Amino acid sequence: MLFAHIADTHLGFRQFNLDEREQDFYRAWHEAVDFMISEGVDVALHAGDLFDEPRPPIRALVEAKRGIERLTSKGVRVVMIPGNHDMLMRRGAMAPHAIFDDVDVLTLDKPSIVVDDVFIGGVPYLSKSYRDILLEHIGGLAGEAKDFKCSILLLHQGLDKYLPYEFELAVGELPPSINYYALGHVHSRIEDEYGGGHLCYPGSTEIWRSDEAGDWEKSGKGFLTFDTCDMRPRRVDLSCVRPVVRAEVSSVEEISALSGQVESGRQPVVSLRIKGDEEFNVLYEKAKEVLSEGSLYLDVRKISAPTDETFTRGEAIDLKELLDDALGELAVDERGFAFDLFKRLGRSDVEGAQGLADDFYERWNRGDEE
Numbered sequence: 001m002l003f004a005h006i007a008d009t010h011l012g013f014r015q016f017n018l019d020e021r022e023q024d025f026y027r028a029w030h031e032a033v034d035f036m037i038s039e040g041v042d043v044a045l046h047a048g049d050l051f052d053e054p055r056p057p058i059r060a061l062v063e064a065k066r067g068i069e070r071l072t073s074k075g076v077r078v079v080m081i082p083g084n085h086d087m088l089m090r091r092g093a094m095a096p097h098a099i100f101d102d103v104d105v106l107t108l109d110k111p112s113i114v115v116d117d118v119f120i121g122g123v124p125y126l127s128k129s130y131r132d133i134l135l136e137h138i139g140g141l142a143g144e145a146k147d148f149k150c151s152i153l154l155l156h157q158g159l160d161k162y163l164p165y166e167f168e169l170a171v172g173e174l175p176p177s178i179n180y181y182a183l184g185h186v187h188s189r190i191e192d193e194y195g196g197g198h199l200c201y202p203g204s205t206e207i208w209r210s211d212e213a214g215d216w217e218k219s220g221k222g223f224l225t226f227d228t229c230d231m232r233p234r235r236v237d238l239s240c241v242r243p244v245v246r247a248e249v250s251s252v253e254e255i256s257a258l259s260g261q262v263e264s265g266r267q268p269v270v271s272l273r274i275k276g277d278e279e280f281n282v283l284y285e286k287a288k289e290v291l292s293e294g295s296l297y298l299d300v301r302k303i304s305a306p307t308d309e310t311f312t313r314g315e316a317i318d319l320k321e322l323l324d325d326a327l328g329e330l331a332v333d334e335r336g337f338a339f340d341l342f343k344r345l346g347r348s349d350v351e352g353a354q355g356l357a358d359d360f361y362e363r364w365n366r367g368d369e370e
């Protein structure tokens with residue numbers, strides 16, 4: 001039996017508020033569906049972030065539905081879990097996946113299905129504040145999976161090994177007995193081994209943020225397939241991904257040298273970082289003159305030259321750690337709540353933040369009852 005493992009399609013995402021960028025994510029999704037059909041996939045697993053937000057635009061719902069119907073009409077069974085972008089963090093909230101009749105959506109209430117003797121378990125995304133519940137569910141599923149020769153675990157979580165600044169679980173906390181760990185959340189392509197099985201992130205299907213361009217240059221974008229014979233992941237590459245041209249420049253010549261990259265093929269997103277303070281306006285004007293026409297979008301930012309007082313080691317700032325330091329007096333659970341709240345509000349998800357706060361208050365109010 002042939003499986004497809006896809007994740008992080010982020011349908012409805014509209015980078016730079018451009019219609020073209022919204023279309024790009026639909027195009028990638030449909031190309032993936034085409035490949036699944038032509039490869040003869042029997043079961044398609046989606047490991048979360050089907051949509052970019054818990055209340056997707058109607059267009060995103062329609063494109064998701066079209067893709068799903070194209071799969072199911074060919075007899076492909078579709079199994080999904082909601083990711084952090086798909087879910088309103090509110091008790092009783094329903095993921096948008098619920099509107100699709102022919103999809104098996106794994107939830108905390110219905111966390112597993114069996115397809116031809118293959119056990120498929122899954123847990124929807126849970127934030128770090130719910131780690132205990134997450135581990136409990138994973139443990140329960142691993143217990144059930146033991147009765148099957150072949151088992152798959154779907155999760156949408158960050159693991160410390162791949163997302164060292166923002167993870168919910170350490171990789172070693174996963175039960176080692178699963179044959180294929182079908183993960184979502186990390187947007188780069190990762191095929192690893194764990195316990196006796198394969199542990200994979202297929203990555204996002206389009207470049208969701210410019211900092212994913214490095215992985216795209218190296219590994220492309222796409223999804224994975226695996227067969228129940230050996231469970232070994234094989235990459236399927238998408239050809240339609242919108243290119244990103246990234247450069248750090250400090251002279252007019254360096255900008256002119258980029259012009260070749262925007263002239264041929266599909267209009268790229270150009271992500272330009274201008275170094276040096278004085279000439280910024282001159283360089284910015286030059287960039288517009290040389291690169292605007294050939295690019296879909298010109299994203300120009302100024303970066304200051306590092307001084308002794310700024311970071312020079314190229315290490316990312318760990319916001320979680322900074323917040324942890326600042327809130328050191330609070331319990332771990334409360335610090336986790338503060339960070340989740342910060343992330344939601346950071347992307348203007350006021351409703352999601354409200355849901356988190358309500359939920360947290362409810363748990364706090366119940367105190368030691370449970």
Ligand SMILES: [Mn+2]
Pocket residue numbers: 008049083085185186187
């Ligand atoms: Mn994602």
